[in-house]
Amino acid sequence: xxxxxxxxxxxxxxxxxxxxxxxxxxxxxxxxxxxxxxxxxxxxxxxxxxxxxxxxxxxxxxxxxxxxxxxxxxxxxxxxxxxxxxxxxxxxxxxxxxxxxxxxxxxxxxxxxxxxxxxxxxxxxxxxxxxxxxxxxxxxxxxxxxxxxxxx
Numbered sequence: 001x002x003x004x005x006x007x008x009x010x011x012x013x014x015x016x017x018x019x020x021x022x023x024x025x026x027x028x029x030x031x032x033x034x035x036x037x038x039x040x041x042x043x044x045x046x047x048x049x050x051x052x053x054x055x056x057x058x059x060x061x062x063x064x065x066x067x068x069x070x071x072x073x074x075x076x077x078x079x080x081x082x083x084x085x086x087x088x089x090x091x092x093x094x095x096x097x098x099x100x101x102x103x104x105x106x107x108x109x110x111x112x113x114x115x116x117x118x119x120x121x122x123x124x125x126x127x128x129x130x131x132x133x134x135x136x137x138x139x140x141x142x143x144x145x146x147x148x149x150x151x152x
Contacts, residue, residue, distance in 0.1 A: 075127075075150075076120075078112065078116075078120050079120055079123060079124055081100055081103065081104070082096065082100055082117070082120050082121065082124065083124060083129055083130070083143075083147060083150060083151055084151050085099040085100050085103075086130070086141070086142070086143050086147070086151070087151075089142070090140050090141070090142040091140070091141055091142070092138050092139070092140060092141075093114070093117065093118070093121070093138070093139060093141070096117065096121070096141060097111075097112065097114065097117055100112055100117070121141060124147070128144060128146050128147075129143065129144060129146055129147035129150060130142065130143055130144060130147050131143075131144055
């Protein structure tokens, strides 16, 4: 019984040794080239693209138009708050007051009174950001295209 075990273990070790030597031979015969040996890199010249005179002129014209269009773009924080309260809707003065004051009171800032709010709305109308229409006895306020552009 012991002889059989010894023979099996010797055969197992021999087969392992044969397999090991075979794998070593295969590995030596198949040395694979590294990618840097296969690839040949070339230097490429990169030139900056020149801006044409027409493009420069167009950019300058557009810049001038934007500056002229937004000459009175300076808005106070209150005006910006009122303007952002619209979000594309038509609103009565009372609804504007609720929306604006909802954002101010939790921060400890005193809410806007009706007179202050009307003054801010008049300033925004003068600057071209909103428009107002009379509906029955109340005024309805809504954004102009410039106002929509400003809050985007």
